[in-house]
Amino acid sequence: MKVRILGCSGGIGGANLRTTSMLVDQDILVDAGTGVGDLSLAELASIDHVFLTHSHLDHVAWIPFLVDTVGDLRAAPLTVWALQETIDALRKHIFNWVIWPDFSEIPTPHAARLVFRPIVVGQTVEAGTRKITVLPANHTVPAVGYALDSGNACFAFTGDTTAHPPLWDAINRLQNLRYLVIETAFSDFEADLAERSRHINPSMLARELAYLQSRPEIFITHLKPSQFDLIMAEVSLRAAGFNPQMLRGDQVFTL
DSSP, X not given: OEEEEEEOBSSOBTXXXXXXXXXXXXXXXXXXXXXXXXXXXXXXXXXXEEEOSXXXXXXXXXXXXXXXXXXXXXXSOEEEEEEHHHHHHHHHHTSXXXXXXXXXXXXXXXXXXXXXXXXXXXXXXXXXXXXXXXXXXXXXXXXXXXXXXXXXXXXXXOOSOOOOHHHHHHHHTOSSEEEEEEEOOSOGGGHHHHHHTTOOOHHHHHHHHTTOOSOOEEEXXXXXXXXXXXXXXXXXXXXXXXXXXXXOTTOEEEO
């Protein structure tokens, strides 16, 4: 299994800043931020599944364009897996015939180009030999993370979250955890904002990583573009024992 980072920034700007999205092999997306727009038409048409962490725009923005662009090139509908609350938000606020057509009814409800599948925390979805397990998260809207298991190793992604003991209980139960991607959206200078928006800052990151019982490679995602250097300097200071690295677009992980 290969996980290619299409976007991992907390914002946009410049040639390399894209919001959250990961391509698993050729057929699965985890989140659908602006990085999806860099894929070719053939790559877009190969995507069968999208696993969403939550409903915020930086994680879902490219689903409407994806299904509109390649829906007529596919023999099967695009399947979006998400919490029921996330599905409800997409139906109400995006696929509502006001912001975008409802592709779960196009061209007909029985032969639609988009299918929604609800998930719950703790559920494991199997896609061939790959297993995608839903992890708990704590954000301003209902949210989850995901553990991607190839059978050889595991890649865990927290999604957007703040401190959340159930997340660490779930992560510590994962077998063969090789990579952990965890958000740190704000610097310690904005610790109050991080707490109110239910994100992580470097001091909180250090406290949370203390619950980790294994030693995977750790990568930091969702940094605000104007604070890359500051956040990573604070991360390196606060969580030095874990040697966290900054996640970068186009990075590829092999499991």
